[in-house]
Amino acid sequence: MSKSKLRIGIIGTGGIAKAHLNSYLRMEDEVEIVGGSDIVPGKARKFFDDAGLTDVKAFDNNEDLLALGLDGVSVCTYNTTHAECTIAAIKSGAHVLCEKPMSVTLEDAISMYKAAEKAKKILTIGFQPRYDPNMDLVREIVGSGALGDVYYIQTGGGRRRGMPGGNFIRKDLSGVGALADIGCYSLDMVLSAIGYPKPLTVSAYANNHFGTNPKYHPEAERFDVDDFSVALIRLEGNIALDFRMSWAMHMDAMGATMFLGTDAGLKVEPAGVGGGWGGAWDGTIGPITMYHDVSGQLSETKIPLREPSDDRFYGKVKAFCDAILEGGRAPIPTLESVYNQAIVDGIYRSSQLGREVEISIPL
Numbered sequence: 001m002s003k004s005k006l007r008i009g010i011i012g013t014g015g016i017a018k019a020h021l022n023s024y025l026r027m028e029d030e031v032e033i034v035g036g037s038d039i040v041p042g043k044a045r046k047f048f049d050d051a052g053l054t055d056v057k058a059f060d061n062n063e064d065l066l067a068l069g070l071d072g073v074s075v076c077t078y079n080t081t082h083a084e085c086t087i088a089a090i091k092s093g094a095h096v097l098c099e100k101p102m103s104v105t106l107e108d109a110i111s112m113y114k115a116a117e118k119a120k121k122i123l124t125i126g127f128q129p130r131y132d133p134n135m136d137l138v139r140e141i142v143g144s145g146a147l148g149d150v151y152y153i154q155t156g157g158g159r160r161r162g163m164p165g166g167n168f169i170r171k172d173l174s175g176v177g178a179l180a181d182i183g184c185y186s187l188d189m190v191l192s193a194i195g196y197p198k199p200l201t202v203s204a205y206a207n208n209h210f211g212t213n214p215k216y217h218p219e220a221e222r223f224d225v226d227d228f229s230v231a232l233i234r235l236e237g238n239i240a241l242d243f244r245m246s247w248a249m250h251m252d253a254m255g256a257t258m259f260l261g262t263d264a265g266l267k268v269e270p271a272g273v274g275g276g277w278g279g280a281w282d283g284t285i286g287p288i289t290m291y292h293d294v295s296g297q298l299s300e301t302k303i304p305l306r307e308p309s310d311d312r313f314y315g316k317v318k319a320f321c322d323a324i325l326e327g328g329r330a331p332i333p334t335l336e337s338v339y340n341q342a343i344v345d346g347i348y349r350s351s352q353l354g355r356e357v358e359i360s361i362p363l
Helices: 015-025 043-050 062-066 079-091 106-119 133-143 183-193 312-325 334-353
Strands: 006-011 031-037 057-059 072-075 095-098 123-125 150-155 199-207 228-235 239-246 257-261 264-270 285-294 297-303
Touching: 006 015, 006 062, 006 079, 006 312, 015 031, 015 043, 015 072, 015 312, 031 043, 031 062, 043 057, 057 062, 062 079, 072 079, 072 312, 079 095, 079 106, 095 312, 106 123, 106 334, 123 312, 123 334, 133 183, 133 264, 133 285, 150 183, 183 239, 183 257, 183 334, 199 334, 228 334
Parallel strands: 006 031, 006 072, 031 057, 072 095, 095 123, 150 239
Antiparallel strands: 150 257, 199 228, 228 239, 257 264, 264 285, 285 297
């Protein structure tokens, strides 16, 4: 399409929508915020009025918003409604940036993927850590072949006490807890570094000992999602992925992200380990160290970190808009997000069944 202002809408005007809005407003020469919607009466109107955007249209339903003929839509709704809102937006003719996780079930993720493919529309998922320069650095190191054949990966980490409340802890709205809230980030980090091989099987365990205990959470009676999960995932290429994620535990951390290869290993530590909310990789990367042999000697190389040139959240929104304007593909390939969701879905199913499950992706 020609380079003209994109007509953008926002579905769901809760907290995360504010970050989308602020990012779009930084692109005033490329983007026009046309409208937004929220099922809570008056919420969308207040959202835009509070931002000084009194001329932007606000609706209490998605149908009227999508009837405006939008080029792009940010879907910022509950996890359990990502699929229906995304598919509706795509069918209306819009490209979509959907917040993470892609959905709650693999079936929903596949429906979203098929809708985008059929309509030839961009569908990208909001993994903003992809736009951290040190994520690029990890991908470059692993992709360079310096590690040899990667055969084992450990990722995730955990917060000592970092449980959210509200919608995040309700299964009917979020579907899953820590697993999808921050677990999907760590999965995306390592899978993108090794080319996103297809997941094959999952054996997982999950609980919510802390969230359901009023000693640790003020909304314990409403807490019905996971606050802890671990899993062993087998990937194509004979790769084992060791995943662990926690919102709460009696420990400072559950270890760094590690790539073990036949020629070298790479350790990526989370930034801000310690305190209540540190220890889980959900964005910023900490120290990076390569373990290798030099002239027969065991050696360690500290990898200098890169300074970010801009905000990661803005990076993902700008990449979405640039892809529309330039007629490109999804900045984060949609199939990669389907694979991510397949693992989240597999971890949930395995933990519920108490046994290993196979992952089948009918695409």
